[in-house]
Amino acid sequence: MKKYAVIYRSVLIESLQYTANIAMGFISYLIIIFIFIHLWDYMYGTPGTLIAGYTKEQMIWYVMLTELIWFGTSSNTVTRQASMDIRGGNIAYLMNKPYHYTLYILARYIGECSVRLPMYAAVSALIGLTMVGSLAGFRLITLLAALPCILLGITIHAVFRLCISLLSFWIEDANPFHWLYNKLILVIGTIFPIEIFPEALQPLFKLTPIYTVCYGPAKLLIDFSVEKYAEVLAAQVLYLAAGCALMFFIYGKGVKKLYVNGG
Amino acid sequence: MNVIEAENLSKTFRVKRKEKGLQGSLKAIFHPQTEAVHAVDRISFTVEEGEMLAFIGPNGAGKSTTIKMLTGILYPDDGAVKVLGIDPSKKRKQLAYQIGTVFGQKEQLWTHLTPYDNFRFFGAIYDLPDAEAEARIRELSEIFELDAFINTPVRSLSLGQRIRCELAASLIHKPRVLFLDEPTIGLDPVVKENIRSLIKQMNKELHTTIFLTSHDVGDIEKLCKRIVIVNNGKIVLDDSMTHLKYHYLNKKIVELKLHEEAVLPQLAGITVLKQNGGHVKLEVDTGIMKINDALRHIDAENMVDINISNIPLENIIMEIYKAEGSSLKRGPLDGNHLKKEGL
Numbered sequence: 001m002k003k004y005a006v007i008y009r010s011v012l013i014e015s016l017q018y019t020a021n022i023a024m025g026f027i028s029y030l031i032i033i034f035i036f037i038h039l040w041d042y043m044y045g046t047p048g049t050l051i052a053g054y055t056k057e058q059m060i061w062y063v064m065l066t067e068l069i070w071f072g073t074s075s076n077t078v079t080r081q082a083s084m085d086i087r088g089g090n091i092a093y094l095m096n097k098p099y100h101y102t103l104y105i106l107a108r109y110i111g112e113c114s115v116r117l118p119m120y121a122a123v124s125a126l127i128g129l130t131m132v133g134s135l136a137g138f139r140l141i142t143l144l145a146a147l148p149c150i151l152l153g154i155t156i157h158a159v160f161r162l163c164i165s166l167l168s169f170w171i172e173d174a175n176p177f178h179w180l181y182n183k184l185i186l187v188i189g190t191i192f193p194i195e196i197f198p199e200a201l202q203p204l205f206k207l208t209p210i211y212t213v214c215y216g217p218a219k220l221l222i223d224f225s226v227e228k229y230a231e232v233l234a235a236q237v238l239y240l241a242a243g244c245a246l247m248f249f250i251y252g253k254g255v256k257k258l259y260v261n262g263g
Numbered sequence: 264m265n266v267i268e269a270e271n272l273s274k275t276f277r278v279k280r281k282e283k284g285l286q287g288s289l290k291a292i293f294h295p296q297t298e299a300v301h302a303v304d305r306i307s308f309t310v311e312e313g314e315m316l317a318f319i320g321p322n323g324a325g326k327s328t329t330i331k332m333l334t335g336i337l338y339p340d341d342g343a344v345k346v347l348g349i350d351p352s353k354k355r356k357q358l359a360y361q362i363g364t365v366f367g368q369k370e371q372l373w374t375h376l377t378p379y380d381n382f383r384f385f386g387a388i389y390d391l392p393d394a395e396a397e398a399r400i401r402e403l404s405e406i407f408e409l410d411a412f413i414n415t416p417v418r419s420l421s422l423g424q425r426i427r428c429e430l431a432a433s434l435i436h437k438p439r440v441l442f443l444d445e446p447t448i449g450l451d452p453v454v455k456e457n458i459r460s461l462i463k464q465m466n467k468e469l470h471t472t473i474f475l476t477s478h479d480v481g482d483i484e485k486l487c488k489r490i491v492i493v494n495n496g497k498i499v500l501d502d503s504m505t506h507l508k509y510h511y512l513n514k515k516i517v518e519l520k521l522h523e524e525a526v527l528p529q530l531a532g533i534t535v536l537k538q539n540g541g542h543v544k545l546e547v548d549t550g551i552m553k554i555n556d557a558l559r560h561i562d563a564e565n566m567v568d569i570n571i572s573n574i575p576l577e578n579i580i581m582e583i584y585k586a587e588g589s590s591l592k593r594g595p596l597d598g599n600h601l602k603k604e605g606l
Contacts (some may be wrong), residue, residue, distance in 0.1 A: 006387035014375045092336045093369050097388055098359040256338050 003099055004107040011111025022116050026123055029071045033124075036063045036191075037131055052195035058222045059193075060132045065218040066190040068124045069153065072117035077109045078158045082165035083174045091258070102162060102251050109158045117154070135222055145229060146220040152236040157185070157213045159243035166247065169254025184208070189215040209243075212236045266440055266472050267310035267333060271342035274303040274328050274496075302328040304496035305342065312439070315466055315473040317487035317504075321584050325496040326476045330442050333474070334364060347439060360389060363438035363471075365429050367445035374418040378409060378428040381417065382435055389436035396435070403431040406468075407461060423454035430461060440472045441465075447482055459485050480577040492583055500583055507579065515554055517545040519561065520568040528560045541567070546574075 015022075037060055044056040051059060082105055085091040095101055164177045188194065189210035194202050205211065216232035277297040281287050303325040310316050320326050331337040333346055335355030344351060349358045365371070372381045379400065386396030404410055407427045412420055417428065426446060433441060443462070447455045463486060465471050477483060483490060483504075490507060492500040500507070521541040527533075532551030537544040547557045554571065 003388050003390070006384055010373060010376060010380070010384050013380065014373065017375060090369075092331055093364075093366060093371060095336050095355070096334045096359055096362075096364055098356050098390070099388060100356075258337060 004103055007099070007104055007107040008111040008114075011108045012114055015112050015115040019115065019119065022119055025071060025074075026120075029067060029120065029123065030127070032067055033064055033127060036060065036067075052193065054193065054195070054222075055136075057132055057135055061128060061135055061222050062193055062218050063191065064124050064128055064132075065221055066214040068117075068120050069150065069157075069214055069217065070186070070190055072120040073109075073113050073154050073157060075109055075112045075116070077112060078105060078162045079165055079178050080175075081105075082162055083168040086166070086168040086254075086258075087172070095255070101255075102166075102247050105162060106155070106158055110155070113154060138221075142221060142224045145224065146217055149217040149220055149229070149232055149236060152233075152240060153213045153217045156209055156236060156239050156243055159240065159247050160209050163243065163247050163250055166250040166254055169250075169257050185210055185213060189213065193219065206235075209239060212239045264312045265309045266312045266314075266347055267308075267474070268345045269309070269329075269333070269342065270307045270344070271305045272303055272307070272329065272332060272339050272344055273301070273305050273341040274325075274332060274337060275340050276300045276302055301496045303332070303339075303493075306493065306496070306498045307342075308491055308498060308501060310440075310472060310474065312472055313466070313470045314489060315462075315487045316475065317483040317490045318474060318476050318493070319478070319483060319490065319580065320493035324493045326493055327444065328496075329493070330364075330444060330474070330476065334358070334362060334442060360436060361439050363433035363436070363441045365426075365433045365441070365443050365446050367426065367443075367448040370417075370425070370429070372417045372425070372428055372432055375416055377414045377416055378420075378431070379413045381428065381432055385432050385435045391436060399435055399437075403434060406464065407431045423450055423457070426450065426454075426458055427461070430458070430465075434465065434469070434471070437469070438471065440474060443473060443475045443477075445477050445479075446475070447477065447479055455479070455481065462486055480575070480580065483580075484576050492580065494584055508573075508576070513548060513550045514574050515547045515549060516572045516574060517547055517554075517557070518570040518572075519543040519545070519566060521565045522567055523565060525562060525565055530557075530560065533557055533560075 040056055040059050040063070043051065044059075047056075049056070054062065085094065091101065094104060097104075161178065161181065164174050164181060167177060168174045188197065188205055188208075194205045194211070194215050197205065205215075212232070212235050216235065220229055220232060276299070278300050279291075280296045280298045281291045306325075306329065318326055318329065328337060332339050332344060333351060335351030335358055338352045346358055347361050349361075351358050372378070373384065376384065382400045382403070383396060386393075386399065391399065400413075404413055407430065409424075409427060409431060412424055417425060420428065430446070446462070447458050450458065459482060462473060462475075466473055473486070475482060475487060487504060489503050490500065491498055516536075519542070521543065524538075524540050525543075527535055527538070527543065527545070530552065532548045534546040534548075535543065536546050545557070547554055558569075
């Protein structure tokens, strides 16, 4: 594992040189948060109203947290870059090193997120506390407890996106599949919590990665319970194991079909 | 001891084919057509430890595909390959610890890091303990003279400095075999010469086996003692450089400057390559006619200047490429110097 830690460290050094570029991305994040603060403000109308079991503050913090995960992990490394490595043949120059290509990509991704995510977290905390106010019953210990869930959610997200990119061994363009996956995560679980959707669909959504990537960690932060914590953590461990197995399987099959342009 | 053994190594790619125009594009949706391209076609060769081998051929000949099979990146369709006794496609990771690769057209270094950070990175990738990595960096820094820019980000280095760092990075784990794919591409003549002497030095001092592909004849001529030429996926020549040159040295280029334009004799063994007024370029086949016999047929009184030279290696290689296309019906290269199916 030491070599993946070194890859992570090297990306961290590299990413720290681009903090100004990362900060430019705050603009989109701020616009979206601003829209949702006003949207939910209007939807809730009178104080004390509950929508799908959420107070107004909980709902806005939920969106801010899921958007934080979304923006804080938006990197091309596991998506476009991995697809291009395969289609363009660059993978050939990465495969001949004594590491596993997929773990190399994941180490890079986590390295990038380690700079991006705290920056977005700081901005979120600032906006949240000034424009929405603190959450009732929130304690710092909740954040510490939910942190492993956030990190696991980010990793699961990356593993599934990398699985889609690995389809590039067979197909010309994996972008349509990324588009579908992103839209599912964005609509079900990021912009709206699962409880907003019809009750009949909710168990189905809880079986998808959506539950482990965004919904689970965000829900724990705004409404923590030990039962929920155990449930989310267990689902994440299962999803991570299944996702990794799928990732290694696709890579193992795909690499045998590798065609490198120009030899 | 053989460090590389390839036997009947083959690789076929399926390449999409589409008829021209919009109609062709629409047709390809419903009836996609592919064509088999034999990138590498049953090639066999061995490389001994410490050898410096030039593996060359025209574009699309199968050089890079062969290297990628030797390094475990591509899986052969047929045949067997062993590098340092390891099957690259089955144990790529294990092999990676013992081989190094430099692709002149592809950066392996992280451009935003300094060469030093890159070397530490590669040291960790190859599981070198910290103290050993440090000692190795010092050693390579001395050999490749990197001290002046070892702490400058790679993106700020010149191409020559970058290639020196690429070579040093590929040697951090003391590989026994080094695959060099066009290591001097884009470099100026002085830097090229510098890189060549460094490659020679590491072969001599570290006894590293060098497997080189290059379109630069200077690299081949100055570095390698053995040459393997591939074309259309097959080995068309596998010979020592000395042997190759010897067989072509029976052809001399004679350049003459004459006072007045003269009618040159039509004799077997003499071919007029170019004639422009008093400037004449002849090719004399010394196997048919001795050089002094050929010169006797030229009026010495009319001669202002004369220059006799060997055919450049570049031309020899070009002839071999062409000869393969015309079933190798060439003089000095036929018989046992050419490896071709059925010959």
